[in-house]
Structures are given as structure tokens and as C-alpha cells.
Amino acid sequence: MAYEPKRPSNQSEDNNRRLYNPYQDLNVPIQTLYKLPTSPEFLFQEESVAQRRSWGENLTFYTGISYLSGASVGASKGLVDGVKASEPGDTLKLRLNRVLNASGQTGRSLGNRAGVIGLLFAGMESGMVAVRDTDDVLNSVVAGLGTGALYKAASGPRSAAVAGAIGGVVVGLVVTGKQFLKRYVPI
Incomplete structure (x- = not known):
């Protein structure tokens, strides 16, 4: 014999009731x-009007x-370095400890460097947009030049110039790649 739940005595009354619609007095079609x-x-x-952050x-x-990118790359590099640094007589705990220490140290160091570069770039790009009152590729490239130069300014003028040139070229390539993807890759 199958189990049938007991029905409340007022269920037949529920079938005859109309449900309350709180929007009935608003004269709004329920479909829209x-x-x-x-x-x-x-x-x-x-x-x-502004299509930017x-x-x-x-x-x-x-x-x-x-x-996040710098920390991930640094942790991967630290993992490889930790595995290479293990010696033949090491126990599993010691090897694991070397790998974790190397991953954490390298990941943290590279993550902090990359975070500072991202912070400098964002500040300079936002400053360029505010000064020029336009949002175009030139703002990003100049921000890349300035970020590289400012990041390496303490190493001397030659290092700052080289880092600025590298920053400008990298940002130019990234912006060009982004425009290429927008144009030719349907997403």
C-alpha cells in the first residue's frame, strides 16, 4: 500500500480561492x-557617454x-626553484617545506613588484585622461613610458630611459592586440 499524505480539510476551499495580486491596482500588464x-x-x-572605468x-x-599575475608567475618560478634545490637525502617534509618557502617568497616578491607597476600605470593613465580630456591609445602609451621610467628612476637615468621605452612598447603592443581582438575575434 502506497503512502498518501493527509490532505488538510480546507484544500477543497483553496482550489476555489483567487490568489492575491499586490499589483492589481497599478494597471500594469503582468506580462511586462x-x-x-x-x-x-x-x-x-x-x-x-564615457565608456571607461x-x-x-x-x-x-x-x-x-x-x-595576481605577478604572484602566480612568482609562485610557479618558486615551485621550480624549490624542486631544483632539493637534495637527494632530503625527506618528503623537507622537500615540501623548500618548495612552499620558495614559492611563497618568490610569489610575494614578484606580486608586490607587479602590483606597484600596476598602481603606477593606473594612476598615470587616469591622470592623462584627466589632463587631456580624451580617452585614446596615446594616454596608455604615455602612461606606460612614464611608469617604466618612474619605476626605475632610482637606478639612474639610463635605466629609467630603457625601462620607459620598454614600458611604452609593451603597452603599445597590448593596446594594439586588444584592438585587433575587438575587430577580428567575435566575442
Whole structure:
């Protein structure tokens, strides 16, 4: 014999009841009540014109992405160094300790360096946008030049110039690659 739950005595009354609709007095068709817009909504009209992140969002984004990337690359490099540093007589615990220490130290060091570079770049790019009042490729390239030069300024003028040139070229390549992907890769 199959189990059947007991039905409340008022279930036959429930079938005859009409459910309460809190929106019935608003004269809104129920079909369009929950159709949400698919385009982004902005609080102010000026925000819809600018298709870029604010300076604070830019700062957080570039610093976070560069720190995370640097820490990941550093941890991978530390893993390889820790495995290479292990000696034949080491126990498993000692090998694991070497790998973890090397990964943590190298990852932290490279992550901090990359985070500082991301912070400098975001600040300079936001400053360039504010000064020039336009958002184009030139802002990013000049910010890359300035970031490289400022990061290596303590090493002397020659190192700063080389690092600035490298920063400008790298940012130019990244921006060009981004434009290429936008144009030719359907996403």
C-alpha cells in the first residue's frame, strides 16, 4: 500500500480561492512587469557617454590584476626553484617545506613588484585622461613610458630611459592586440 499524505480539510476551499495580486491596482500588464532592461543603467546621463572605468575602478583593477599575475608567475618560478634545490637525502617534509618557502617568497616578491607597476600605470593613465580630456591609445602609451621610467628612476637615468621605452612598447603592443581582438575575434 502506497503512502498518501493527509490532505488538510480546507484544500477543497483553496482550489476555489483567487490568489492575491499586490499589483492589481497599478494597471500594469503582468506580462511586462518583470521585463528587465538588458542595457546598462546609469544614475547620471554623463556616465552613459564615457565608456571607461572611473579612476578608482581603474586603480583597483590594474593593481589587482598585476599583483595576481605577478604572484602566480612568482609562485610557479618558486615551485621550480624549490624542486631544483632539493637534495637527494632530503625527506618528503623537507622537500615540501623548500618548495612552499620558495614559492611563497618568490610569489610575494614578484606580486608586490607587479602590483606597484600596476598602481603606477593606473594612476598615470587616469591622470592623462584627466589632463587631456580624451580617452585614446596615446594616454596608455604615455602612461606606460612614464611608469617604466618612474619605476626605475632610482637606478639612474639610463635605466629609467630603457625601462620607459620598454614600458611604452609593451603597452603599445597590448593596446594594439586588444584592438585587433575587438575587430577580428567575435566575442
